[in-house]
Amino acid sequence: MSEELIPFTVEERPDTGLYNAKFGIWLFLASEVMLFGSLISSYIILRTGAAAWPAGSSILNVPLATVNTMILISSSISVVFAWASLKENNLAKFRLYMFLTILAGVTFLAIKGYEYSMKFHHHLFPSNSMFLGIYFTLTGIHALHLIGGVSVNTYMLLSSGVKFRENPKRFTNRIEVAGLYWHFVDLVWIFLFPLLYLS
């Protein structure tokens, strides 16, 4: 019924060459780029304007963040494999790869949580310095995006049986869109890692 009311949920629009969800997610990601772009721009202005700035590596845990970066990049690969599994009509394989993606996301968040707890344990709070304020703001917003991605992926995994049977092509498109968002979250971290930890 809904497919009749809303066209181009599966087929590509002739004008854009994209189906609705993909067009929507790209517009959304464009706005997200502007959000993180402005935050990073603010970081640059504050940092360059400050008389003194601490080395990120002296306060933050670089090896842990390197492991986290690897985990996030690995999850980008697994989400592509999950989507490819649906293209091959292999739901079991999709579930496995999507579970791995979610696991990677949760592991990233757990490590980030551990990092935060260590900072708080050492009485390092956002109010202590401009650097810590920026660190908690940027990584906190990124973590919120990751929680969003994990929630969407979990929903897709749990409802995959029903939704894939109802309309396999539409469900595959949804996973592609969720994957695009996941790649974006990965992309943001690729910038945050050197900006905060290695500078």
Added chain:
Amino acid sequence: MSDSHVSNDIKTCLTVFPLLAALILITVFVHQSHLSYNIQLVIELVKACIVISYFVHLIANRNEISNVWWLTIIFVAGLLILPLANGLNRLNGTVDTSKEIQAEKLAEHSSSDAAAGEEGEHVH
């Protein structure tokens, strides 16, 4: 999307993944070696371009929406380059902030000296 296209995507991902992992390790190595921060930034830009091009399919989707995306990236690049152009000069030491700081300290000293002088006059 055809099956061959899907297998091509998987092959691309399998090629891109070790490349990204290697670039991450190189970034950390550059940091540990205390090489220029600019090198790290260049590596990050390369990594970002790889992710956008292959994972976000910007290379594959050459249509109107990708033009919107490129436009966004150009705007954000401008947003970052403007403060960065000034900022990199400061980080590299080409803009000497120490003079500004010295001037501020001198101003503070002179004001505190004046205050101390006034207090002294009151005591006498």
